[in-house]
Amino acid sequence: MPTPLRYCLLSILAWLFASATALAASVWPSPTLPTGLDTFPIAEQMTVNGLPMRVKGFVSSRRPADLLDAFRRSLGQPLVESTAAGKPVLGRAEGGFYITVQVEAAGAGSKGIVAVTDLATMARDHAQGQGADARWLDRLPAGSVISSQMSSQENGRQARHMVILNRQAESVNRDALLRLMTADGYQLEREIGADAAAQRSLPAQLADARTLYFKSPGKDAMAVISRSGELTSIVLNTTMTLQGLQ
Numbered sequence: 001m002p003t004p005l006r007y008c009l010l011s012i013l014a015w016l017f018a019s020a021t022a023l024a025a026s027v028w029p030s031p032t033l034p035t036g037l038d039t040f041p042i043a044e045q046m047t048v049n050g051l052p053m054r055v056k057g058f059v060s061s062r063r064p065a066d067l068l069d070a071f072r073r074s075l076g077q078p079l080v081e082s083t084a085a086g087k088p089v090l091g092r093a094e095g096g097f098y099i100t101v102q103v104e105a106a107g108a109g110s111k112g113i114v115a116v117t118d119l120a121t122m123a124r125d126h127a128q129g130q131g132a133d134a135r136w137l138d139r140l141p142a143g144s145v146i147s148s149q150m151s152s153q154e155n156g157r158q159a160r161h162m163v164i165l166n167r168q169a170e171s172v173n174r175d176a177l178l179r180l181m182t183a184d185g186y187q188l189e190r191e192i193g194a195d196a197a198a199q200r201s202l203p204a205q206l207a208d209a210r211t212l213y214f215k216s217p218g219k220d221a222m223a224v225i226s227r228s229g230e231l232t233s234i235v236l237n238t239t240m241t242l243q244g245l246q
Contacts, residue, residue: 028054028116029094031101034070036060042113046152052118061109064088071101096120139180140234141168147233157241164234173225173232174210186214186221 033039042055060067071090072079080091090101096119103112137144144166151160166173178188191212209226219240226233 028118029097029099031099031114031116032074032076033058033114034060034062034067034074036062039114043152044154046150048150049148052121053115055113055115057111057113059106059109059111063108064103064105064110067103067110067112071103075099075101136162136164136180139176139183140164141166141172141176143167157239159237159239162234162236164236165231167230168232170210170225170227170232173234174212177212177223177225177234177236181214181221181223184216186216186219189213189215 037058037060039056039058042057043053045052045054047053062070068088068090075090075092078092082089082091084102087102087104090103092099098117098119100115100117101112102115103110105111133146136146144164147163147165149160149162151158153159181188191210193210209224212223212225214221214223219238221236221238223237224233224235226235
């Protein structure tokens with residue numbers, strides 16, 4: 001076989017292998033569950049603190065101990081067993097994914113969740129996520145940290161929830177957030193605070209809270225800015241159509 005043709009065929013084979021590998025990596029596993037469960041979706045796809053996952057809930061008439069034994073058989077070995085908030089948790093690695101099952105009592109039966117976490121994607125996107133966080137923090141008051149964040153995609157829309165903490169005054173955070181959201185294409189639709197009657201009945205950390213509503217074509221946002229002790233928090237929720245992400 002002529003050398004150029006051999007190199008061409010080898011390149012094609014290498015491309016096909018890489019494509020097949022990438023496709024296999026993107027296929028989420030579907031855990032085998034015990035029979036008799038009533039399952040329901042919780043999140044088609046969500047990301048919690050950088051962990052991409054899919055989550056479904058379940059209920060069963062079986063007691064937790066019996067159901068856990070059934071999960072041990074259906075999930076296969078090896079299993080990691082632990083507890084979280086006093087509830088038993090089963091875990092199992094499968095390729096680049098990690099399957100987690102949590103079970104607790106519910107009346108005479110059980111309820112729980114099954115979560116599949118995409119560890120391979122988390123590792124691949126770690127640097128990109130750090131860059132996105134840095135872009136937020138660079139535009140927020142000094143000393144800001146992202147305490148938690150979660151995003152999900154369902155029915156053609158993406159929702160994101162962020163909690164940002166710092167020691168700056170509420171007014172400083174309000175002005176910084178307004179500049180940030182305006183730069184990202186949002187317009188402030190309205191801003192409200194608790195009236196005098198509501199302030200008397202609310203906890204101290206919420207009495208002076210400000211709620212800001214933002215709007216933009218295909219997306220909207222709501223931010224609550226409040227102070228507790230020495231810390232000010234911004235709780236920001238945004239939703240947008242997937243077309244708006246492009």
